[in-house]
Amino acid sequence: MTSKNNAMKVSVNMYFIILTRLIGFISLYFVSHYMGAKVLGIVAFALAYVGLFQSFADLGFGDAHIKRVSEGKDFGICNGVYFTATFFLNVLMVIIVIATIFYSKYILNKHFLSKEHEIVIYIILVSTVLGNFTMALMNTYSARMEFAKSNFASLIGKIVFVISRVFVAVLGLGVVLLAMSNILSALVTLILYLYMFKGYPIKMPTLEYFKSYFKFALPVMFLVFTNKYTENLDSVFIQYFCKTEDVGRFAAGFQIPMTLVFLTNSVSGIAFPAISKMYSKGNLSGIREFSRKTERYSSMILVPIILLLISFSKEITFILFGKDFMESTPDIIIVLSFVIYFQAISLPYFSQIGATNHIKLAVILGIVISVINVGFSLICIPKELFGVTLLGLGAVGAAMGTLISTIFAKMIYNITAYRITGSKQNYVILIHIISGVIMFFTMFFLKSIFNPANWYNIPVIGIAGVIVYFSILILTKEFSRKELTYFLNNINPVHVKNYTKRELNQDYIDDDE
Numbered sequence: 001m002t003s004k005n006n007a008m009k010v011s012v013n014m015y016f017i018i019l020t021r022l023i024g025f026i027s028l029y030f031v032s033h034y035m036g037a038k039v040l041g042i043v044a045f046a047l048a049y050v051g052l053f054q055s056f057a058d059l060g061f062g063d064a065h066i067k068r069v070s071e072g073k074d075f076g077i078c079n080g081v082y083f084t085a086t087f088f089l090n091v092l093m094v095i096i097v098i099a100t101i102f103y104s105k106y107i108l109n110k111h112f113l114s115k116e117h118e119i120v121i122y123i124i125l126v127s128t129v130l131g132n133f134t135m136a137l138m139n140t141y142s143a144r145m146e147f148a149k150s151n152f153a154s155l156i157g158k159i160v161f162v163i164s165r166v167f168v169a170v171l172g173l174g175v176v177l178l179a180m181s182n183i184l185s186a187l188v189t190l191i192l193y194l195y196m197f198k199g200y201p202i203k204m205p206t207l208e209y210f211k212s213y214f215k216f217a218l219p220v221m222f223l224v225f226t227n228k229y230t231e232n233l234d235s236v237f238i239q240y241f242c243k244t245e246d247v248g249r250f251a252a253g254f255q256i257p258m259t260l261v262f263l264t265n266s267v268s269g270i271a272f273p274a275i276s277k278m279y280s281k282g283n284l285s286g287i288r289e290f291s292r293k294t295e296r297y298s299s300m301i302l303v304p305i306i307l308l309l310i311s312f313s314k315e316i317t318f319i320l321f322g323k324d325f326m327e328s329t330p331d332i333i334i335v336l337s338f339v340i341y342f343q344a345i346s347l348p349y350f351s352q353i354g355a356t357n358h359i360k361l362a363v364i365l366g367i368v369i370s371v372i373n374v375g376f377s378l379i380c381i382p383k384e385l386f387g388v389t390l391l392g393l394g395a396v397g398a399a400m401g402t403l404i405s406t407i408f409a410k411m412i413y414n415i416t417a418y419r420i421t422g423s424k425q426n427y428v429i430l431i432h433i434i435s436g437v438i439m440f441f442t443m444f445f446l447k448s449i450f451n452p453a454n455w456y457n458i459p460v461i462g463i464a465g466v467i468v469y470f471s472i473l474i475l476t477k478e479f480s481r482k483e484l485t486y487f488l489n490n491i492n493p494v495h496v497k498n499y500t501k502r503e504l505n506q507d508y509i510d511d512d513e
Contacts, residue, residue, distance in 0.1 A: 017151070020158045021259040025320060027165035028255055031178065032248075032321040034169040041239070041248030042175050046120040048235035048247075050097060050128050055228040057093040057132045060220030061085045062139045063354065064213040069140070070276045073209070076201030079140060081209045083202065086136040090129050097125055116175055123179040130186035137193040140200070153196065157189030219359040226363075226370035230405075234377060234398035241382040242394045246328070250395035252321050253332030256313075260305060260340045271348055275355035284421050287356075291348035291423045298344040299429040300479065303436040304469045306337045308462050311443050315452050328395045335399035339406050345429060346410040349417035356420050365416065369409045377401030428478060435472040439465045 031040055065082040069075060101118065138154075164181035168174075238247050271294065278286045309316065313330040321329060353362040380397030382390050391397055417423040443465040450457040473479035 017261065018259070020151075020155050021261075023155075023158050023162050024255070025259075027162040027169070028252065029320055030166045030169040032252060032325060034172065035175070035178070037245040037248035037252070037324050039175045039178065039248070040251055041244035041246070042114075042117055042120055043124075043179055044235055044247050044251035045117065045239045045244065046124040046179065048232040048239075049121055050124045051228060051232035052236065053093055053097050053100070054128060054132070055221070055224045056096055057086070057090045057129075058135075058221075058224055059085075059089055060217030060224050061089070061213055062135065063220050063224075064216040065136075065139050066142060067216055067276060067354075068209075068212060071280060073212075074203070076203035077206055077209050079200065079202045080205040081213050082140070083136060084205050085210075085213070086133060090132050093132075094125065094129060097121075119176055120179045123176070124182060127179075127182035127186040130183065130190050134186065134190045134193050137190075137197055140197075153189050153192035156192055157185045160188045161185030216359065219363045220354070222363045223359075223366040226366045230370045230373050233374060234381075234402065237377055237381050238395050238398055245324075246395045249325050249327060249329045250332055250398060252325050253317070253329040253395070253399070254336060256309060256316060256320075256333045257306075257336040257340045260302060260309075260337070260344075271351040271355075275348075275351050279356045287352060287421045288423045291352065291417065291421075292426045294348040295345045295426045296428055298347070299341075299426075299432045300473070302341050302344055303432045304439060304466050306341055307436050307440050307443070307465065307469075309337045310334050311440065311447070311465070312452060312458055312462070315455070315458060319455065331396045332399045335396065335403050339399070339403050342403075342406045342410045346406075346413050349413040349423060350409075352417045352421055352423065353413070358416075358420060361416065365409075365412055369405050369412065372408050373401055373405035375401075376404045431473065431476055431478045435469050435476075435478075438472060439469040442468045 061082055065078060069078050101121070134153075161181055161184070164184050165178060168178045168181060235247050235250060238250055271290075274290065275287055278284075278290070310333075313333040314326070317325055317329045317333065353359075353365070377398055378385060378390070378401075380391045380393045380400045381395075383392030384390060393400060414423075414425050443461050446461045446464055450461055452458050452461060470479060
């Protein structure tokens with residue numbers, strides 16, 4: 001696999017993710033403006049509640065599938081093992097979720113916050129099951145680095161999701177029908193994934209392959225558990241200690257910086273299988289170079305975007321969500337933007353741990369980081385717990401807890417990767433940070449001249465800030481004309497379109513042929 005192909009695959013992945021996110025903002029705009037923070041909060045809570053148990057539907061088999069396929073194992077048998085495991089694990093997840101609701105209602109005699117909350121949870125459970133089967137197919141494409149196929153169906157499903165959500169919001173049809181759009185979208189996406197899977201081999205699972213998968217998945221499943229609980233506990237904590245509207249404001253604020261995940265998702269899709277291949281060939285120097293470049297380019301691209309979000313967090317919140325969200329959403333956007341940055345520059349070092357078969361170590365580190373996250377969330381979110389007065393920052397506190405744990409994770413992953421492969425922190429990112437600080441104060445000055453309350457001034461201020469940022473990088477020789485040409489070639493819409501068409505029109509081809 002050439003670096004040119006890798007770069008194009010990242011670009012394809014990036015384009016699809018950006019487009020999907022931008023389309024998603026259309027539905028978010030209509031739901032927040034027409035239905036308010038409470039409705040958004042009910043759906044967000046249901047997604048988080050089911051998400052707490054979603055790890056039971058995977059138990060590390062998804063990572064095992066990517067690992068074994070990327071290692072060149074028999075593709076048909078791998079598919080047979082993975083899809084069989086996916087079916088039974090999803091049955092397990094459904095039983096557990098329904099059991100928790102039954103236990104709460106009939107054993108503890110406690111009901112959910114409202115009947116609507118409970119109904120929406122059942123709807124989200126159905127859409128999650130459909131989504132889990134879709135994820136199984138997506139992991140198969142990702143293992144073969146076929147990102148155009150992986151993302152095309154998701155994009156169509158997202159369009160269906162947005163149209164149905166806008167329809168429900170404008171007509172005021174209520175939160176239950178709003179949640180039903182998740183099922184419709186998930187069903188359409190799954191059908192498209194199945195259609196594109198034609199010709200791909202599925203063979204009878206073997207005990208040998210199942211043991212191989214289970215051996216890899218056993219330690220990973222603990223990491224999956226910790227990741228899922230860390231991702232979803234914030235919304236559950238906010239609901240428990242605050243109110244449904246705060247869950248909605250957190251969910252809205254979360255979506256803005258999550259747009260930047262286009263970079264982390266694009267890179268993560270290729271990092272794990274790429275590092276796995278290099279490690280299987282003993283190419284440690286290749287892993288170090290890959291990690292160094294990945295961290296550098298991730299930082300270079302994200303710094304100016306993050307500073308734009310921070311500088312205009314209030315304006316973005318008001319335009320996209322309305323005044324009902326101004327209470328805490330701007331602060332959430334600021335804090336979570338930093339989270340995305342640290343996650344992005346941590347990614348190549350985190351990927352090394354699992355890709356080099358240090359799974360038990362990855363599990364231990366994941367548990368430590370999750371404990372840190374939960375601990376700081378419990379300090380920051382509630383006003384009082386067990387008679388102890390705490391910070392009481394609510395939804396903003398949830399974001400702060402995530403930021404603190406992410407910074408700790410960055411340090412831990414760097415130290416671990418150094419011990420495994422000798423990869424070192426790329427300190428060139430300090431140039432990006434310094435350039436970013438100058439960019440921020442430039443925009444701060446321009447905001448005093450051009451009022452950002454007038455939306456048409458925002459692009460003027462933003463473009464000026466970006467020009468200052470890249471001018472400093474050019475002056476310090478951190479960014480060259482050669483790299484600019486490289487970037488432009490790889491994000492050229494024509495090149496991306498041509499590559500996407502080739503992959504979508506291409507049936508399954510054995511990599512060994």
